[in-house]
Amino acid sequence: KGIPLILLEGGMGSIADFSLCIPEFSKKFHVIAPDMPGQGRSQLADSMSYQLLADYISNFIDILKLDSAYVVGWSDGGNAALILANKRPDKIKKVLVAGSNYKRSGFPSIENDTTDFVKLINSPEFEKMAKEELDTYRSLYPGRDWKKFFIDINIMWSQKIYFPASVLEGIKIPVMIVLGDRDAVTLEHGIEMY
Numbered sequence: 327k328g329i330p331l332i333l334l335e336g337g338m339g340s341i342a343d344f345s346l347c348i349p350e351f352s353k354k355f356h357v358i359a360p361d362m363p364g365q366g367r368s369q370l371a372d373s374m375s376y377q378l379l380a381d382y383i384s385n386f387i388d389i390l391k392l393d394s395a396y397v398v399g400w401s402d403g404g405n406a407a408l409i410l411a412n413k414r415p416d417k418i419k420k421v422l423v424a425g426s427n428y429k430r431s432g433f434p435s436i437e438n439d440t441t442d443f444v445k446l447i448n449s450p451e452f453e454k455m456a457k458e459e460l461d462t463y464r465s466l467y468p469g470r471d472w473k474k475f476f477i478d479i480n481i482m483w484s485q486k487i488y489f490p491a492s493v494l495e496g497i498k499i500p501v502m503i504v505l506g507d508r509d510a511v512t513l514e515h516g517i518e519m520y
Contacts, residue, residue, distance in 0.1 A: 329355055330392050336403055361466075370471060370475055376402070380407075380410045384417075392417060396420045405427065409493055428489055434512060435510055443484070444480070447476045
């Protein structure tokens with residue numbers, strides 16, 4: 327019951343990431359928690375980009391025939407939520423994002439990482455190194471091409487600009503940007519987005 331609240335998980339996540347939040351949110355909102363493409367129990371997309379994630383959720387809103395909704399997005403889900411805030415003010419009324427960034431430099435650990443992820447993911451050591459993440463990923467969607475997803479998401483993360491600053495400048499609805507003191511995204515980047 328209540329206004330729809332769409333929850334968008336971060337990269338490599340699933341709706342299970344919101345398991346502690348959903349019961350509380352459900353007391354006031356009609357909670358809708360879709361898994362993003364390639365994550366949780368959703369099918370893989372042909373490729374990955376923040377625009378693609380936002381387009382999927384935009385289409386999802388239309389399919390559900392929602393009159394309006396609030397959106398909470400974390401990390402990658404927050405990046406998609408910011409694009410949605412710009413693109414769909416007809417449907418999205420308010421947005422809260424946590425740990426979001428519109429360009430790679432706002433996330434220093436990704437910005438400074440020189441790993442060749444395609445080579446690493448295709449190496450025999452990767453399955454041993456990422457066993458816990460792979461086990462979780464495979465348990466949600468057995469048989470899915472995990473290598474394709476891991477490569478696609480790393481390609482998305484490696485882009486210098488995730489979406490232009492004009493997307494942020496064009497937002498006309500209320501948006502709250504949340505970052506912790508020790509967040510992976512810098513406070514300076516959060517202030518720049520604001």
